[in-house]
Structures are given as C-alpha cells and as structure tokens.
Amino acid sequence: MSDLPGIVITGATGRMGQMLVKTVVQSGKARLVGAIEREGSEAIGQDIGTLCGLGPLGVLVESDPLPSFARAQAVIDFTAPAATLEFAALAAQARAVHVIGTTGMTEAEIEQLAPAALHAVIIRAGNMSLGVNLLTQLTKKVAAALDEDYDIEVIEAHHNQKVDAPSGTALMLGEAAAEGRGVSLKDVSDSGRDGITGARKRGDIGFSAIRGGDIVGEHDVMFAAMGERIILRHIASDRSVFARGALKAALWGQDKSPGQYDMIDVLGL
Ligand SMILES: NC(=O)C1=CN([C@@H]2O[C@H](COP(=O)(O)OP(=O)(O)OC[C@H]3O[C@@H](n4cnc5c(N)ncnc54)[C@H](OP(=O)(O)O)[C@@H]3O)[C@@H](O)[C@H]2O)C=CC1
Numbered sequence: 365m366s367d368l369p370g371i372v373i374t375g376a377t378g379r380m381g382q383m384l385v386k387t388v389v390q391s392g393k394a395r396l397v398g399a400i401e402r403e404g405s406e407a408i409g410q411d412i413g414t415l416c417g418l419g420p421l422g423v424l425v426e427s428d429p430l431p432s433f434a435r436a437q438a439v440i441d442f443t444a445p446a447a448t449l450e451f452a453a454l455a456a457q458a459r460a461v462h463v464i465g466t467t468g469m470t471e472a473e474i475e476q477l478a479p480a481a482l483h484a485v486i487i488r489a490g491n492m493s494l495g496v497n498l499l500t501q502l503t504k505k506v507a508a509a510l511d512e513d514y515d516i517e518v519i520e521a522h523h524n525q526k527v528d529a530p531s532g533t534a535l536m537l538g539e540a541a542a543e544g545r546g547v548s549l550k551d552v553s554d555s556g557r558d559g560i561t562g563a564r565k566r567g568d569i570g571f572s573a574i575r576g577g578d579i580v581g582e583h584d585v586m587f588a589a590m591g592e593r594i595i596l597r598h599i600a601s602d603r604s605v606f607a608r609g610a611l612k613a614a615l616w617g618q619d620k621s622p623g624q625y626d627m628i629d630v631l632g633l
C-alpha cells in the first residue's frame with residue numbers, strides 16, 4: 365500500500381467536492397480514501413469516481429464519517445457550517461488534519477472549533493486560492509497607506525446557488541482592510557444597504573454582493589476618494605484554484621502541531 369497521505373472528502377458530490385476528488389486523484393501526492401455525503405443522499409453506496417466522471421475508483425460514498433476519518437490523514441471539508449462543526453469533532457477524534465473551506469460560519473460557530481483544535485490541526489480559510497490570499501496582503505498594505513478620505517468598498521459576485529453573503533472571501537478582504545487601518549471590522553462594517561440609508565459614514569468598510577448564473581467568484585476591493593479610485597481585483601474562473609489550495613493545506617498540515625491555521629500560514633505569505 366502507498367504511503368501517500370489518505371484524504372477523505374466531505375460533501376463529495378457538491379460543486380467543490382467533485383473538484384476536490386479530481387484534484388486529489390490526479391495529484392499523485394495523496395490517496396483518496398473516503399467520500400462522505402449526508403444520510404439519505406442518492407450518492408450513498410455509489411463509486412465517487414464514477415459520479416465525478418473519472419471512472420470507478422473503488423471508493424464508495426458513505427454517510428458515516430468516523431470509519432473513513434479513522435483511515436485518513438486529512439479531511440477536506442467544503443460543506444455547510446453545522447456539518448463542519450460535526451466533522452471537526454470527528455476529525456479531531458481521528459487525529460486527522462481538518463481543512464475547512466466552508467463559509468458562512470458565525471463567530472459563535474468558529475469559537476466551537478477550539479476544542480477540536482486542541483487535538484488536531486485545523487486549517488480554515490474563506491478562500492484557499494493563492495491569488496486571494498496574496499490580495500489580502502496587498503489590501504492590508506494599501507489600507508495602511510491611505511487615510512479615511514479613501515472609502516473602502518468590497519464588491520463580490522458569485523453563482524446563483526451561493527447561500528451566504530458577504531462571501532467568506534469578502535470578509536477576509538474586509539478584515540485585511542480593517543487591520544491595515546488599525547480598526548476592528550465589526551465596528552465599521554456596512555453590508556446590506558437598502559432604502560434611505562443616509563450618507564456613507566466616514567471610515568466604514570462597505571460590502572455589496574451580486575448573485576447570478578455560474579460566476580465562480582469575483583472580488584474587488586475599491587478605495588474611492590475625490591478624483592480617483594484604486595481597485596484591487598481577483599477573478600476565479602475555475603474552482604480548481606480552491607481545490608489545489610486545499611490539497612496543499614492538507615499536505616502542509618501533516619507535520620504541524622494541533623492548533624488553528626489559515627492559508628497565510630500554509631503559503632508562508
Ligand atoms: N474556502 C474556499 O476556497 C471556498 C469555499 N467554498 C465554500 O464551500 C462550501 C460548499 O460550496 P459548494 O461546493 O459550492 O456547495 P454545494 O452545495 O455544491 O456542496 C456542498 C456539499 O456538502 C454536502 N453537505 C451539506 N451538509 C452535509 C452533511 N451534514 N453531511 C454530509 N454532506 C453535507 C451537500 O449535500 P446536500 O446537497 O445534500 O446538502 C453538498 O453535496 C460553501 O460554504 C462555499 O462558500 C466554495 C468554494 C471555495
């Protein structure tokens with residue numbers, strides 16, 4: 365048997381799940397040892413390779429996560445907040461690295477990851493691409509260089525099936541801008557404008573969300589002042605950028621001590 369790290373993909377038939385299966389299988393750097401979907405899913409018992417158009421891989425979709433987590437070195441999880449919390453406890457029990465791409469988690473939910481991180485490595489990021497993580501650093505730098513004469517707006521666009529807003533990436537970029545400015549995002553965040561909102565408050569960081577068609581993920585950070593605008597932009601045109609980042613994180617986490625990490629740690633930015 366190969367000594368490549370074994371990886372389980374949760375939500376394996378989802379948009380990201382299928383991309384992750386392909387990325388892991390084609391990487392030559394890891395083995396796919398499990399594919400999880402919820403109880404009652406039509407995919408249970410079917411070969412995940414066949415479902416993803418790769419041909420049979422001998423890995424059947426299961427609904428009980430623990431047995432497959434127990435034979436894995438890492439779990440890559442792009443599902444939904446409630447599921448991710450359950451997977452975190454089980455991945456910790458199995459001492460498997462837990463790579464979390466799930467977005468839309470509340471602060472309270474994120475705090476609930478702490479007990480699992482005492483026993484296992486958790487790597488979580490609202491965007492696993494190299495480009496976006498680099499953009500957070502650029503955003504922080506530009507925000508630190510400019511004063512509040514420059515209004516900061518984060519504009520994001522995603523496909524029509526996305527369930528959370530602002531996107532995880534938009535929040536990462538907003539956090540980076542706030543950090544650059546030396547303020548706390550929760551004190552200056554302005555999202556969901558509608559109706560008679562009053563004039564923009566100086567120093568606020570605004571968020572706008574577009575949802576439509578098959579847009580993979582687009583993010584602008586705009587610094588708008590009198591007479592000029594600076595726009596930092598990232599466009600993801602293929603989900604493979606997220607999957608490659610997640611696999612990199614799963615491999616990076618293998619020799620790390622238990623705790624919580626992000627993609628800035630993984631990429632050494
Ligand atoms: N960090 C990053 O780089 C990226 C993050 N994301 C995030 O990843 C998440 C998933 O996105 P996407 O793939 O587009 O969504 P999908 O809805 O296509 O896929 C999610 C999958 O997870 C499954 N799932 C949900 N709950 C459970 C559960 N309790 N047990 C097992 N499986 C479950 C869903 O099954 P079912 O259909 O039955 O609910 C579905 O198959 C989102 O939060 C998204 O924002 C996306 C891209 C990049």
Ligand SMILES: O=C(O)C1=N[C@H](C(=O)O)C[C@H](O)C1
Binds near residue numbers: 467526531534580581
């Ligand atoms: O749901 C998506 O599709 C995406 N979600 C992430 C987010 O919330 O930012 C990352 C990417 O933009 C795609």
